Amino acid sequence: MSSSTSGAVVTGPAVERETVTTQELRELGVDLERDFPGSNAQEFRRYPVLSEGGWYIVVKHQPSLTSVSRKPWRLLGPIELTSLSLDVF
Secondary structure (H helix, E strand, O other): OOOOOOOOOOOOOOOOOEEOOHHHHHHOOOOHHHHOOOOOHHHEEEEEEEEOOEEEEEEEEOOOOEEEEEEEOOOOOOOOOHHHHOOOO
């Protein structure tokens, strides 16, 4: 059994944390001045999480990790089955 010592770091799949606009926060019922004094929209991100109930798309305030939105997502989260794009007649 041989091992590679090239020093390369192998990374797994990555999911981008999307930015959230002030308008999107308002639509979610967040009043920045009331709910997160001193914060701005750049401190919020939207991304998938896996919890006991399955996959969700969440919007969180990054400094405090407070969730402001949590919506159910796909059954397998970021994994897309190739069979979903097949046309079966």
